[in-house]
Amino acid sequence: MTAPVPDAVDELVCSARGCRADATWGVLWNNPRLHTAERRKVWLACDEHREHLRQYLEVRGFLQDVVPVADLERAAP
Known part of the structure; x- marks a missing residue:
């Protein structure tokens, strides 16, 4: 079995509705x-x-982990 890998992220902006603040955390779910x-x-x-x-x-029951954004892979431009 392959180890879980978070999806790559693009723009580091908070996902909360209406928020445009810089993201500092990645909330990993499945x-x-x-x-x-x-x-x-x-x-x-x-x-x-x-x-x-x-x-x-x-x-x-979807939460897997919460990690700093520095630990996330960035999407290719």
Whole structure:
């Protein structure tokens, strides 16, 4: 089995609705009904929205991890 790898990210802007702040966190998640076990989708979060996005995914059983954006792979331009 392949180790989980987060999707590459483009613009480092918070994923919270209406927020345009710089993202400092990657909230990694996976919906097992839609994604393979090794897939990790990424929502980006600023410090203010990190906990809200984490809780939203955790309640649904989708949360996998929260990591600093420096640990995420950047998408090719």
